[in-house]
Amino acid sequence: MPRAMETSVEVTENGKKPYPKPEPVRLLDMSELTKWSLYRAVIAEFIATLLFLYITIATVIGYKNQSKAEACTGVGFEGVAWSFGGSIFVLVYCIGGISGGHINPAVTFGFLVGRKISLVRAVLYIIAQCLGAICGAGIVKGIMKHPFNSLGGGANSVAHGYSRGAALGAEIMGTFFLVYTVFSATDPKRTARDSFVPVLLPLPIGFAVFVVHLATIPITGTGINPARSLGAALIYNNKKIWREHWIFWVGPLVGALIAALYHKLVLKGEAVKALSSFRSTGAMHK
Known part of the structure; x- marks a missing residue:
């Protein structure tokens, strides 16, 4: 996504390759x-989320049916x-290279908080992701109707033995890890300093999704993606699923918010820079 660049450039740690520092995107x-x-x-985003739901929900239903x-x-x-x-x-x-590859409202929300995308783009992305997820889950139901209905539709829910608070905590932690x-x-x-990073960019993101699922499938079935949870819940349409559905929006959005603020204020040092600027301004007025 093209963004305006600052006129000043920041030099990478090895001192060899400058890169243009992106300005915060205008909110509106x-x-x-x-x-x-x-x-x-x-x-x-719509097509990618549709394909994501089709492949993953079909895998969940197929596994449950086989076992x-x-x-x-x-x-x-x-x-x-x-x-x-x-x-x-x-x-x-x-x-x-087309949309940034969010495929997840929590990631989109994190980018909005980090001022990497505008509110207009974020809203349209989230709508597209949710519609794509609904269509993807609907295709799975159309192909695997009986096992889909009898085996839970791949919808997220709180597993037996866990409280809703524990499930919420798992969703927050899992989404924080992903968005971080x-x-x-x-x-x-990083992409300026390490030439291989753009080529391998999808790899750590995919592995983050993989390891979070290993950790939280036994707790919530792993949401960390409100569109994924909404698509399966809407097509399966079960009262218990809807009673717990808020967890799979609140948890991922809170986790994304914390990850975005952590990266922006701590790792990128913007809190320290703002404080230093405030002190410098105060000293000038003394």
Whole structure:
């Protein structure tokens, strides 16, 4: 996504390669609505999220169906986690240069908080992601109707033995880990310093999704993506799922918020820079 660049450049730690430091994106950039690049990115997010839900929910239903017929068969939890992580790796690789490859409202929200995208783009992305997720889950139901209905539709819910508070905490931590990885992988200073980073950018993001699923599938089935949770919940349409659905919005959005602020204020040092600027201004007025 093209952004205005500051006139000053910052030099990387090795002192060899300067890079243009991106300015914070304007919050209300209505001019984006006149650009085809925005709508192309929105379409890319819609299709990518549709494909993501189709592949992953079909894997979940297929695994449950196989293990129900014969114990210890199917891909297992690890295979389900690989389905989610691998799909994200492939899809981010495919559309990263078009839309940034968010495929997740929590990631989009984190980028909005970090002033990397405008509010207009964020809203359209989230709408596209949710619609894509609903369509993807609907396709799975159309192909696997009986197992989809009988095996939970791949919808997220709080597992037996865990409280809603524990599930919320798991969603916050899992999304923090994911969005923290996304911010680190897309840091312009890293991509300027290490030439291999842009090529391998989807890899750490996909692995982050994979390992979070390994950790939290037994707790919530792993949401960390409100569109994924909404798509499966809406198509499955179960009262228990809806009673707990708020967890899979609040948890990921809180986790994304914390990760964005941590990266912006702590890792990028903006809090220290702001404090130093405030002190310098105060000293000048004395």
